[in-house]
Amino acid sequence: MKRVFSAAVLVPLAVLTSACDEQPEGEPVVRTEIRDTAGGAAGASPSPASSDSRAQMESSCRPVIFEDEPFVHCVAxxxxxxxxxxxxxxxGTPFRSLAAYASARSAEAAPIAFAMNGGMYNDAGQPVGYFVEGSDRKVELNRNGGPGNFHMQPNGVFFGSGDTWEVRSTEDFLANVTERPEFGTQSGPMLVIGGKLHPDISNNGESQLIRNAVGVDEKGRAHFVISNGPVSFGKLARLYRDELNVPNALYLDGNVSALWNPAGGRLDSGAPIGPMIVVEKKPAS
Structure with a gap:
């Protein structure tokens, strides 16, 4: 589908880990295919019996259940x-997939903890909003109005430099961020703003898709979540507000949401994606 300018009980955290979101009523949900990098198909809810225990222990991602729905929660x-x-x-050719990006990384690059698609894009795979890579601003902040999730105000920016990462609404970012960050990606809508749910997100809307998002807690940790089944904006937003206690959370995308978790043997494939957020491991001190 065209992608132009474009959304309880939790298991203890100790055991944790785009095409257009708008689908016509009655249209089947399109699912990103989850692949096991060892060659087989990976299930949506991996069990200890089917997962390498050492890989799971080293992984930054863990499965969680929230309001009876399976998610994967990854922490940077x-x-x-x-x-x-x-x-x-x-x-300058967009990767368009996590697999293509993985293949292009050099052997000398830092090891990957995990990576996700991270921001909305046009048909050519180019970001429709603010995008900074390696301190180089590729796309300026987008404050235009329009249809779709990206323009559901307030939208926001996930950005950072060094060890400081933040999620801010677009207007907050414009008013208060004066130095260009090392990385940044704009998406929308915001899911949680100042500890409150986005005012226009219903409890459980009719739109049910595979979705992913990011939020930063008060300790500065970035929490990335991807659903393993179709969920509403409201459920994803409540997970951030009620269980992860994240004051600001940003929707990254839906329908094409994908995760690369090398330690867990997961590399999702599916529809072409655009910007990606990559979490690398620092050298051991």
């Missing part, structure tokens, strides 16, 4: 991780 910790954005190869 400033002391252990470095965050970058990625879009295209050295010739």
């Amino acid at each position: 910790v400033p002391s252990r991780h470095h965050i970058v954005t990625a879009l295209a190869d050295g010739e």
Whole structure:
């Protein structure tokens, strides 16, 4: 589908880990295919019996259940991780998939903790909003009105430099961020703003899709979540507000949402994606 300018009980956290979102009523949900990098198909809810225990222990991602729905929760910790954005190869050709990005990384690159698609894009795979990669601003902040999730105000920006990562609404970012960050990606809508749910998000809307998002807690940790089944905006937003206690959370995308978790043997494939957020492991001190 065309993608132009474009959304309880939790298991203990100790055991944790785009095409257009708007689908016509009655249209089947399109699911990103989850692949096991070892060659087989990976289930949506991996069990201990089917997962390598050492890989799971080293993974930054863990399965969670929230309001009877399965999610994967991945945590980036400033002391252990470095965050970058990625879009295209050295010739400027967009990767369009996590697999293509994985293949293009050099052997000398830092090991990957995990990566996700991270921001909305046009048919050519180019970001429709603010995008910074390696301190180079590729696309300016987008404050235009329009249809679709991206323009559901307030939208926002996930950005950072060094060990400091933040999620801010677009207007907050414009008013208060004066230095260009090392990385940044704009998406929308915001799911949680100042500890409150986005005012226009219903409890459980009719739109049910595979979705992913990011939020930063008060300790500076970035929490990435991807659903393993179709969920509403409201359920994803409540997970951030009620269980992860994240004051600001940003919707990254839906329908094409994908995760690369090397330690868990997961590399999702499916519809072409655009910007990516990559969490690298820092060298052991």
